[in-house]
Amino acid sequence: MIEVKNITKSFDEKTILYNVDAQFHAGKTNLIIGQSGSGKTVLMKSIVGLVKPEKGEILYNGRDLMKMTPDQIKDLRKEIGMLFQGSALFDYETVLGNVMFPLVMFTEMTQAEMRDRALFCLERVNLKGADRKYPSELSGGMQKRVAIARAIALNPKYLFCDEPNSGLDPKTSILIDELLRDITHEYQMTTIINTHDMNSVLGIGENIIFLNKGHKEWVGDMSQIYTSDNQALNDFVFATDLFQEVKNFLISQK
């Protein structure tokens, strides 16, 4: 479980996060949702320590990240998998090399074992045939999926995904969402997903944190989202007519 307390972060006088509190549970898909520019990426990067907040606490099972020594942080990070918004694949490595990279650096596996594990991860993201290609030869969506495979290669305890399905078609999106949910349940990971895809929110939102202009505005799960009377949340989630109709339909069903 990851707990975030009172995080405030600003860049050159401009405050991005205002006293954000949040809890992310193990074995659940935790979603951070919010408009573009609301601070989702900054919050995620603060939690993993790539961005230093001015104040607040970030507790990994009770241990405060901000008070850890560099060695402790290094050890913690071996338990973290992260998917960046822009994929961040290593362009000098092949797809297979990218997925094998964490295995090469941090396990004692043999070459064959690492290969098997990497191919297994690639298969889970539906990318079996692409292992010899270089990232530059892949489409954006394929790169995303390779990055997911790399993030889950070491079976991390904590999985961070910054917009895992932006740039993917709806079918692949759902596949990725289900994959993330399944491995979260299977391995009891603490998974945190940034998204503004409403299909994900309504599909796998087991614990949803809604950020609005840097403030934590609402917390709940996907079933509570229909009935919430928070105006900002409603404006965000049910912005399109389609979702508005879905909402009306679901409410009329109750």
Added chain:
Amino acid sequence: MTIISALETFGKYCLFIKRVFTIPDRWKVFFKRTTLEISKLGVDSIPLVLIIAVFIGAVIAIQMQLNIMSPLIPSYSVGLATREIVLLEFSSSILGLILAGKVGSNIASEIGTMRVTEQIDALEIMGVNSCNFLVLPKIVAFLIFMPVLVVFCMITSLFGGYLVAIFTDLFPASTYIYGIQTLFVEWYVWYALIKSLVFSFIITSVAAFFGYYVKGGALQVGKASTNAVVSSSILILLLDVVLTKLLLQ
């Protein structure tokens, strides 16, 4: 103001170097990457070095001949002077400046691109010391290969002078050969090699430093690469003076 910011940058550079010089997480990966870098930074620079060296060697020989044509000066002086210029300055300092352009911009733009595409963050998040992982193989590889480039450069430049002797009638080949052997001081070769090691470290570490701290996008990567070349060239020139005073006096 500028002094303070220069000192700040220097301090940041020292901290960066401290992070670079730590024990690699995986020796096997380190050796593999170092070999790759030797090929990429070193072996790939050989053609450039050879081409420049042969032409500059030829030009120095011609200019020497034209400038010291006098009955009072022995004719072997052309070879001797060419050799001294090549050994003392061209094969280490000028070569360093040339390589600062080629290797330095290559390193700065490669690492800078990794920074702006979050590949460095991805390394850090995995628990890899990105400075050490990315930069140390480059520094070590270039330290190993720079002396090789210097020796190639020395030989090829002198060969360039020899070509002038063969293809023109400016001076006879035999006096040129005699000249490049006369009054030979072995220490000058060591002096060139020592200087080149220092310059090699400057080129790789300064370029990596500029690339590593890029903020922004592709435009800033280009700027960082230019700044890296300019700064390392200035440092090379400064240290050239210092080392010459220390080593030759």
